[in-house]
Amino acid sequence: MDSGWLLFATIAVPLTTALIIMAIPSTYKQQVRWVATAAGFTMFVLSVIIFALYNYKEGGLQFDLRLCWLENVAFLGKDGITLHLAVDGISVPLVLLTGIVIFSGCLISWSIEYRNKDFFILLMLLVSGVFGVFQSADLFFLFFFYELAVLPMYLLIGVWGSSTDFGTYVRTKEYGAMKLTLYLVAGSALVFIGIFATFVEAGKGTFDLPVLGQVTYSETFQKTFYPFFMVGFGVLAGLWPFHTWSPDGHVAAPTAVSMLHAGVLMKLGAYGIIRVGMSLFPEGAEFWAPALLVLGTTGALYGAMSAMAQRDLKYVVGYSSVSHMGYVLMGLATLNPIGVNGAVLQMFAHGVMTALFFAMVGAIYDQAGVREIWTFGGLAQRMPRFVAFFAIAGLSSLGLPGLAGFVAEFNIFAGLFKTYPLFGALGILTAAITAVYILRLLAAAFFGPLNEKWAHLKEMRLLEQAAGAILLVFIVFMGVWPAPFVDRIAQSVLALPGIG
Amino acid sequence: MDWSLLVPEYILAGWAAMVVSLDLFWGRLRKEQLAYVAAAGALTATLVSLIWVNDSASFGNLLQVDNYTTFFRIFFGLIAFFICLASAQYVKDRLLHPGEYYALILLTVIGGTYMAAAKELLTAYISLELLSFSLYVLTSYAKFDLKSNEAGLKYMLLGAFSSAIFLYGMSLVYGVTKTTSFAGIATTLSGDTSGIAFALFLGIVLMIAGLGFKVAAVPFHMWTPDAYEGAPLPITVFISAISKAAGFALFLKLFGRALLPMADDWRWIIAGLSTATMVLGNLVAIQQHNIKRLLAYSSIGQVGFMLMGIAALTPHGPSDPASALLLHLTGYVITNLAAFVCVIVYYNQTGKDEIADFGGLAERAPFLALCLTIALFSLAGMPLFAGFTTKFILFQAAAQQDLLWLSSIAVFMSVVSLYYCLGIIKQMYLLEPMEKVRLPVPRMEYAVVAALIVGVLLMGLYPQPLFDGVENATSALFQATQAAAVTGVGP
Numbered sequence: 001m002d003s004g005w006l007l008f009a010t011i012a013v014p015l016t017t018a019l020i021i022m023a024i025p026s027t028y029k030q031q032v033r034w035v036a037t038a039a040g041f042t043m044f045v046l047s048v049i050i051f052a053l054y055n056y057k058e059g060g061l062q063f064d065l066r067l068c069w070l071e072n073v074a075f076l077g078k079d080g081i082t083l084h085l086a087v088d089g090i091s092v093p094l095v096l097l098t099g100i101v102i103f104s105g106c107l108i109s110w111s112i113e114y115r116n117k118d119f120f121i122l123l124m125l126l127v128s129g130v131f132g133v134f135q136s137a138d139l140f141f142l143f144f145f146y147e148l149a150v151l152p153m154y155l156l157i158g159v160w161g162s163s164t165d166f167g168t169y170v171r172t173k174e175y176g177a178m179k180l181t182l183y184l185v186a187g188s189a190l191v192f193i194g195i196f197a198t199f200v201e202a203g204k205g206t207f208d209l210p211v212l213g214q215v216t217y218s219e220t221f222q223k224t225f226y227p228f229f230m231v232g233f234g235v236l237a238g239l240w241p242f243h244t245w246s247p248d249g250h251v252a253a254p255t256a257v258s259m260l261h262a263g264v265l266m267k268l269g270a271y272g273i274i275r276v277g278m279s280l281f282p283e284g285a286e287f288w289a290p291a292l293l294v295l296g297t298t299g300a301l302y303g304a305m306s307a308m309a310q311r312d313l314k315y316v317v318g319y320s321s322v323s324h325m326g327y328v329l330m331g332l333a334t335l336n337p338i339g340v341n342g343a344v345l346q347m348f349a350h351g352v353m354t355a356l357f358f359a360m361v362g363a364i365y366d367q368a369g370v371r372e373i374w375t376f377g378g379l380a381q382r383m384p385r386f387v388a389f390f391a392i393a394g395l396s397s398l399g400l401p402g403l404a405g406f407v408a409e410f411n412i413f414a415g416l417f418k419t420y421p422l423f424g425a426l427g428i429l430t431a432a433i434t435a436v437y438i439l440r441l442l443a444a445a446f447f448g449p450l451n452e453k454w455a456h457l458k459e460m461r462l463l464e465q466a467a468g469a470i471l472l473v474f475i476v477f478m479g480v481w482p483a484p485f486v487d488r489i490a491q492s493v494l495a496l497p498g499i500g
Numbered sequence: 501m502d503w504s505l506l507v508p509e510y511i512l513a514g515w516a517a518m519v520v521s522l523d524l525f526w527g528r529l530r531k532e533q534l535a536y537v538a539a540a541g542a543l544t545a546t547l548v549s550l551i552w553v554n555d556s557a558s559f560g561n562l563l564q565v566d567n568y569t570t571f572f573r574i575f576f577g578l579i580a581f582f583i584c585l586a587s588a589q590y591v592k593d594r595l596l597h598p599g600e601y602y603a604l605i606l607l608t609v610i611g612g613t614y615m616a617a618a619k620e621l622l623t624a625y626i627s628l629e630l631l632s633f634s635l636y637v638l639t640s641y642a643k644f645d646l647k648s649n650e651a652g653l654k655y656m657l658l659g660a661f662s663s664a665i666f667l668y669g670m671s672l673v674y675g676v677t678k679t680t681s682f683a684g685i686a687t688t689l690s691g692d693t694s695g696i697a698f699a700l701f702l703g704i705v706l707m708i709a710g711l712g713f714k715v716a717a718v719p720f721h722m723w724t725p726d727a728y729e730g731a732p733l734p735i736t737v738f739i740s741a742i743s744k745a746a747g748f749a750l751f752l753k754l755f756g757r758a759l760l761p762m763a764d765d766w767r768w769i770i771a772g773l774s775t776a777t778m779v780l781g782n783l784v785a786i787q788q789h790n791i792k793r794l795l796a797y798s799s800i801g802q803v804g805f806m807l808m809g810i811a812a813l814t815p816h817g818p819s820d821p822a823s824a825l826l827l828h829l830t831g832y833v834i835t836n837l838a839a840f841v842c843v844i845v846y847y848n849q850t851g852k853d854e855i856a857d858f859g860g861l862a863e864r865a866p867f868l869a870l871c872l873t874i875a876l877f878s879l880a881g882m883p884l885f886a887g888f889t890t891k892f893i894l895f896q897a898a899a900q901q902d903l904l905w906l907s908s909i910a911v912f913m914s915v916v917s918l919y920y921c922l923g924i925i926k927q928m929y930l931l932e933p934m935e936k937v938r939l940p941v942p943r944m945e946y947a948v949v950a951a952l953i954v955g956v957l958l959m960g961l962y963p964q965p966l967f968d969g970v971e972n973a974t975s976a977l978f979q980a981t982q983a984a985a986v987t988g989v990g991p
Contacts, residue, residue, distance in 0.1 A: 073967045074820035074893065075900050140892070147883045154922055158930045174930060178922065185918055189911040192892075196899035196907050 003053065004065025007085040010046050010095070010131040011145075013039055014102075014124040021124070026117045033110050036120040040106030043127065047099025051484075054092045059491035061086040061137060061210065069141075077205025084138040084208055089492030090274060090344050091134045093485050094267055097351040098134065100474055101263045102127045104467035105256035108359050111366060111461070112160065112254070119160055119254075122152035126260060133268050139195055139276065140207040146272070147188060149265060153249075153257070154181045160254040162365070164312060176252025183245035187235025191272070194228035197221075198280065212280060213497075219283050226284025229277035230292060237269025238325035240299030246325075247306075247318035255362025258314075262321045263355035267347045270328045274340075274496070278332070282498025286335060293333035297426050300326025304433040308440075313364070313371040316441060317357045320397060323430060324350040330427060331412040337493055339415020342408055344489045349396065349404035349478060356393040356471040360386060363464045367457055373441055378450030382457045387446045389468040394438040396475050399431050403479035407486075501560045505552070508545040508573055509610045515541030516603035523599025531598045535588035538602035539581050542609065546577030556976065561681065563617040571826070571973035572616035572749050576609045579741045579833065585948050586841045587734035589848045595641055595732060605738065608634040612746035616753065621670045621680040624750055628666070628714070631746055632659050635739055639731040651730025658713065658723045666710025672703030682758035689761040704759060704766050708773070711754070715747035717807060718777040721800050728796035733847055736792055737840040740799045741833045748806060748829055755810055756822050756977055763815045771811040771906055778804025778909065782916040786923075791843055791855050794920060795836070798879060801917060802832050805910055809894060812901040819978040824890075824897035826970045831878070831890035831959050838952035839875035842868050845945045855924055860933025868941055869928045871949050876925060878956050880918035886959035893967075 017039035024032055054062055067083040070076055087095060105123070112119055125148065132145025154177045161173035199207065202215045235242045246266070250258045278285045303323030310316045324346065331343025363386060364379075365371050380387040396403035399410075409431060416424035460468070478485055493499060519538050522529060549570055556566040563569075583605060591598050611631030618624035636659060640652020674680050676696035677688040693700060713720040728736045759766065781800030788794035809825025845868060846861070847853050862869040878885035881892075891914065895907040941949075959966060 069962070070964050070967060073964075073971050074823045074897060075818070144883045144888065147888065151877065151882050151884070154925065155929055158926060174926060178919075178926075181922065182915065182919060185915050186912070189915050192895070192911045193904070193908045196896050197904055199896060200899055200904070 004063045004085055006046060006050055006053075007063050007087065007131075007135045008065055010043055010050070010099075010135070011085075011128050013042050013046070014128040014131070018121045018124040018128075021117055021121050024117060026115065029113065029116050032117050032120055036109070036124070037106045039124065040103040043131075044099040044103035047096045050087065051092050051096040051488075054087065054089065054488055056089060056487040056491050059089060059495060061088050063087055064137075075205060079206055079208060081140045081207050082138055083141055085135045086137040087135055088495075089488035089490070090271070092488050093344065093348045094134045094264075094271060094351075095131065097267070097348050098127065098130050098264050100352060100470060101259055101355045104355065104359065104470045105259045107463045107467040107470075108259065108362060109254075109256040110463050114160065119156070122156050123256060123260070125152045126156070126257075130260070130264050130268065134271060137209045138207050139198070139209055139212060142209070142272070142275070143188070143191060143195060146191070146268060147185075149268060150181065150184045150188070153177065153184070153261070156257045157249065157253045160257070161252040162254070164251055164315070171248055171252070173252040176248040180245045180249030183242065184236055187232045187242070187269075190228045190232030190235075191276075194225050194232060194276075197225050197228075209275070209279070217281060222281040222284030223287050226277055226281040226288050229281070230273055230288055233269045233272030233277065234292075234295075234329070235269065237266055237273065237329060238299060238303075238322045239269070239329060240295050240302055240322070240326065243299055243303070243322045243325075246322050247315055250318045250321065250358070251312065251314045255358055255365075258358040258362070259355040262318070262358060263351040266321065266325050267328075267351060270325065270332065270343065270347055273332060274344075278496055278498065282496075285498055289333045289335050292329055293420060293423055296326045296329030296333055297423050298326070299323070300330060300430045301426060301433075302326075304430045304437070308433060308437040311373055313373055313441070313445070314358070314361045316373070316437060317354065317361060320357075320434065320437075321350070321354050323434065324354070324397070326430070327409060327412050327427065330423065331415060334412075334415040334419050335499060336415050336418055337490065337499055338411055338418065340493045340496070340499055341486065341489050342411025342413075342415055344493065345411055345478075345482070345485060346405075346408035348485065349408040349475070352471050352474045352478075353393050353396045353405060356389060356468060356475065357397070359464065359467055359471065360390045360393065363460045368454065373445050376445035376451060376454060378448050379446045379454060379457065381450045382454065383459045385465060386460050389472060390446065391442055392472060392475065394442055396479070398435040398438050401479075402476070404475045405479075407478060407482045502557060505557055505559045505563070505565045507551075508549040508577075509613065511545045511548060512541060512606045512610050515544070516606040519606070520599040520603045523597070531592045532588040534598050534602055535584045535591065538606060539584035541606055542577050542580035542584060545609070546574050546581065549573035549577065554972070558619065561619055562623045563614060564619045565617060567972045567976040568753075568974070569613065569617040571969065572745070573613050575745060575830065575833075576612045576742060579738070579745070579837070580605050580609045582837055582841070582948060582952065583734055583738045583741075585944060586737070586837075586844055588944065589942060590732065590734050590844060593848065596643060601638065601641060604634045604638050608638075608738070608742060612742050612749070615746045616749035618750070618753065619682055621674060621682075624753070625663075625667060625670060628746075628750065629663060631743070632663065632714075635735075635743060638735045638738065639727055641735060642732050645730075647730035648732065649730075651727045655723050655727040662710050662713030662720065665706050665713075669703045669706030669708075669710060672699050672706065676700050676703070682753065685758040686761060689759065693762070700762070701765060704762065705769065707754065708766065708769060711747060711751050712773060715744050715751065715803050715806070716800050717773050717803055718780045718800065721777070721781070724800060725793045725796045729790060729792045733792070733840070733844050733853075736796075737837060737844070740795070740836055740840070744799070744803060744806075745829055745833055748825065751810055752822055752825065752974075752977065756813055756819075760813065761815055763813050767811045767813065770807055771903065774804050774807035774811055774906060775909055776804075777801070777807060778913045782913045782920075786916070786920050788920075789855050791853050791858070791924070794855065794924070795839060795843075798917060798920070799832075799836065801913060802836075802879070804913070805891065805894060806832070808898040808903065808906055808910060811906065812898045812903055814901055817901060819974045820900060821897045822974040822977065823967070823970050824894040826973060827963070827967060828890040828894040830966065830970070831886035831956075834952060834955045834959065835875050835878040835886055838949065838956055839872060839879065841945065841949050841952060842872040842875065845941055845949065846939070848945075849939050855927055858924060858927045859931040861928040863933045864935070864937065865939040865941060867946070868939070868949070871953050872928065873925050874953055874956060876921035878960070880921040881914045882918070884957065884960050886956045889960050889963050
């Protein structure tokens with residue numbers, strides 16, 4: 001198929017947009033917004049097209065595109081490093097997710113007034129990196145885009161973020177930004193080492209993933225170097241105990257960045273574990289699966305417990321992300337088709353859900369200026385739509401049937417019970433804790449008698465509603481009709497080595 | 501002897517004399533125009549040196565003009581070109597005797613070029629001294645500035661000391677191999693060295709120490725921060741670029757050619773030096789509050805990375821590490837020039853060089869802040885920019901030769917370097933400016949910075965052309981080695 005340029009376009013569009021915005025004078029704020037939103041819409045449409053056109057009956061890598069970048073120099077042989085773009089059934093839902101979240105993120109970001117030109121430039125860089133990772137079939141470029149997605153984070157959080165005052169101490173946005181950046185780059189340092197070792201061991205003179213995948217690596221090698229990928233990518237996926245950047249970073253970040261980061265970037269980590277770790281090193285994955293399982297379960301439980309203890313709305317969502325990414329890692333650790341299926345489904349489900357969460361938290365924070373759960377009360381009377389959106393995200397998060405979260409979690413738990421029943425039970429316990437903190441939050445902040453202090457609050461702005469609606473549609477869509485997702489994912493999961 | 505082989509250097513020397521006499525006899529010539537004249541000289545020499553692309557000729561067994569030499573002629577010529585342009589404003593405002601200043605810059609290029617072109621020890625040594633002496637004078641060029649004088653003196657004393665050590669090492673090697681020619685040394689070392697092993701080893705260690713000083717490897721780095729801080733800013737840039745580049749040109753020639761047969765003995769020393777250099781340079785950089793000192797320590801850290809390229813050389817191994825080293829060297833020099841020129845522009849306007857002074861630069865001079873940010877991200881090895889690509893290649897090249905542990909340390913030191921680079925970026929973007937006045941960027945400096953940043957981006961996004969050039973340069977070096985090994989005789 002020669003439609004690989006579609007994939008290329010998803011990377012080129014944001015980069016070109018960044019250049020275009022750079023050329024617009026910074027006083028033309030409205031024009032900048034229009035250009036960025038147009039780009040967001042284009043990416044959304046492209047990602048829907050890619051999702052729809054992916055032929056799941058055929059499976060495998062599709063939309064192949066190769067552009068030679070560096071070859072026949074030093075240790076690189078022919079086609080040493082190529083910009084090799086291709087997607088399989090695991091990447092297409094994530095490409096779609098990125099399209100959805102960036103579009104709604106652009107809509108949400110209309111309210112940004114301070115240097116919005118720079119903001120959109122960095123946001124576009126970020127999203128081109130994300131698309132790049134999901135679509136790269138070349139180890140060098142996968143890593144290139146992975147770092148590219150981390151690059152703008154410091155400034156995005158540091159300049160446009162918000163600090164949180166805990167009374168006795170303050171978590172500043174600079175702190176959150178630096179912590180996030182250093183954790184992610186340190187994680188990628190491990191990946192770096194893994195890549196060097198893999199390239200040497202394979203001895204093929206190329207970074208092309210399909211070629212590297214054909215090599216059989218010795219068992220010792222797999223066992224030694226799988227952890228580099230598992231932990232290195234795991235840091236970005238919120239792997240406990242390396243998750244602490246996530247709540248601080250996501251809370252400090254501006255709304256659209258939290259949406260993208262918690263919604264999409266954390267999935268880069270889990271995706272990296274599948275695409276690089278599990279695809280190249282099946283025996284290593286099997287050997288380390290128990291460790292991943294224990295860490296994932298701890299993360300899920302720990303995240304849920306911590307979420308319960310939070311008083312700040314955004315921190316609740318931040319910790320719930322850690323908890324939900326714990327599910328993803330648990331699903332990956334099962335190494336059986338249904339569990340891994342569930343993990344990928346959860347990546348999508350959590351992505352749209354958490355993006356909706358952060359969008360809503362941003363909407364209320366813009367108006368009220370605080371995020372303290374217990375100071376609110378009865379907001380449903382003033383902002384019914386806001387509460388409806390928030391509640392649906394919450395219900396999806398606790399796994400209510402008919403919403404995206406249920407489909408995903410059901411698969412993960414089914415997979416867990418097949419191999420590790422005890423951990424399946426712990427997973428369900430986590431879901432129960434999730435229900436506690438979500439329902440308690442809804443009751444305290446949004447329902448009951450109206451706190452007169454907030455009588456002046458108005459319904460969300462139209463753009464925020466639009467952004468929320470887009471996300472909501474996909475939560476419900478996947479909840480009632482998961483087939484398009486499952487069809488695409490299942491095929492590619494079965495094709496992974498060592499799954500069965 | 502084919503005297504025409506050295507035409508680019510005649511041009512540079514003649515041009516240097518011309519610049520001095522222009523300054524002396526044409527009083528009405530504006531001082532900054534001397535900079536443009538000198539830059540034109542460097543550019544002319546660079547263009548003329550293109551004649552010898554893919555050519556290989558020997559000048560009386562002293563100098564070899566091949567792709568390796570041509571690569572460095574172009575490289576050094578362009579460095580001098582950019583330094584002259586970037587100096588114009590600074591020299592006019594703050595220094596006396598501009599004629600000699602530019603002349604010395606051009607002479608340094610000759611020294612650097614011959615270090616790369618040398619075919620035997622003594623020529624290499626003399627070229628090294630030509631380079632060093634020009635730099636000593638330039639370092640203390642701010643005559644009435646105590647710091648500049650101190651820096652120059654310190655640089656000269658330590659430099660002379662290290663030159664002596666280098667010379668002693670050379671004499672030992674000469675003593676046991678009975679030749680000063682690189683090819684001859686390589687031939688002798690390929691044979692039985694059991695009888696001369698100790699003297700040889702001592703000689704090599706002393707040469708490593710001497711060269712380690714020139715490129716500022718730990719523990720021979722002590723002069724670097726002081727010299728960088730005290731020297732006039734454009735000279736700081738010049739030292740950080742040409743002294744390192746020429747040092748590594750000679751390093752490669754010596755260790756990749758003459759001493760290569762002994763690689764198994766010395767590569768572990770270099771690997772150790774490399775580790776110490778990258779760890780110390782990057783960790784100490786965190787502590788700095790002056791941007792010159794910070795960049796000085798960061799450049800020490802970069803030297804640690806580059807030494808990996810030397811440590812990865814093996815007697816019969818591929819020339820990859822050398823290519824990777826040259827690639828990273830080029831990327832580092834361009835990036836470093838870009839970062840420093842931004843600092844020069846800022847210093848010209850404000851006279852400040854503490855990191856805290858950069859607060860809110862993004863509001864006052866958005867273009868400058870953006871360029872400095874790009875350069876810093878490139879130094880820290882972030883993608884889109886030169887640093888990512890060249891580091892990746894260099895680290896992979898080391899990993900190819902069983903140095904995965906060294907690559908791992910290097911990767912983590914890159915993370916550290918990101919930390920202090922973010923510290924500067926934080927100042928520029930996150931803090932409010934102390935003065936709200938916008939800083940104008942003069943047109944010439946704007947163009948210089950833009951050109952360098954384009955270079956940084958180009959290397960990051962499409963390195964193939966440069967990499968091909970680098971491969972040509974190193975293959976000239978290594979083909980000669982292999983040919984000598986096969987025939988068993990040196991010229």
